[in-house]
Amino acid sequence: MSLMDRLFNALDGAYPNRWRAAFPDQHAIDHWQDEWAQAFEDEGLTPRDVGVGRKACRRLYDWPPSIAEFLRACRPASTNTPEALFYRAQTEMQRRRDGLPDNWPSWALFWAAASLGNDLLYGTFKGMEARWCVAMEANQHRTDAPEEAPKQIAVARISPAEAADRLREIGGKVKAIGAPASGIKLDWARSIAEKTARGHYGNAYGQRMAAEAFVNLRQPVPPALVPFLPARALVAANDHGEEAA
Template sequence: MAETTLTVAPNAWTKRTGTEKIIPIKTLWGRLDGIFPGLWRTRFPDELAIENWCREWAEGLYEEAVTFAMVKTGLEALRRRQGPDQYPPSLPEFIALCKAIPDFEEAFYEAQKQSSNREYGEDSWSHPAVYWAALDFGVYELRQTTWKASKTRWVRILSNRLSGPCSPIPKLLPKPVYKRGDPATAQAAMEQIKSMPWFRVAGAVGGA
């Protein structure tokens, strides 16, 4: 993709970012060109057409609070459904793919399971919103309740998370290693455990 003036309103999708100072919306154009080789590029007869696309999509993604992480989800969905009958998505179609998430009940059971798996570093989440909704709900309480008892509250909490940008799921700290009989090292390891978000949430609920 050649360099364009890109005279669009500044937002997260049009500002240069990262050490390489890339423009995210231009990078997205290139990714779609890679997923739909030939088919995508032929839709743009000149640089003005590319700039018009960048303007509309940058504004649309920004207004719909679509994050970079959510776009990754959308691109992965496009790759999975590739076939001879597949065509590049419209902006509304792509936004829907970016925000795709299991139904609320399935997400509830996912949160219960993955919050337990996270203690062992084996968690796998379908969407950052499910992870953050689990924290908002309360991890300890989430594990003790049922879908029937908490449906209304869970739907409200997850909907709130889906309505705005979600931060990436934080990486777990490495498990502390200490030698038996070394109180100072053991104490430092315990403080590290207490600083973890899951420990703090569970402790707050347990002490309530």
């Protein structure tokens, strides 16, 4: 059996009925093997590291581990190294996004994580080490807690007709992004930027739309939205900044 086959079976045995339930068919298992094997290669894990992680999961997690949790279990180093703090930040930010209680060692770590947006959640330490270290250094003196987001969001039930009206209204706002600058306000985009800076906005598509709205209207892009600009828009934003200077 391959290393990945043995690992899959080991996790299935450690978390009966919970691990395998996440894989409805062989295609899903193959996809898991590809993604985790690539992560192991990116992080430079050895078979011994994977064995350490497999054993550590038994005492660390009562639930099937995510890739970030498993990688952390493979190398139980000091909790204060940049790598350990990176994966701790990933875990806490994901719990925050899921509406679960989070437990940050410091608010400086929270703000470092928030400054990287969705890149933190989907990145690896090896790929983001330089950016992560810069983010930690830039936020090392922050002690202010973020504003608490509402614990629950009431979901209003609306009729199909009302839903259609709202969709038309939203569609009009989306189309307005590419319209001439005269008469157009960026209040909605500024609101998204402010919420992103506070760590309370988790819709990457909305953040990208807001960032591109500033570029299209030849306005400076707020720092919190810069990570959500695609490459072409980032070039345009830099060009606008040089013109303004």
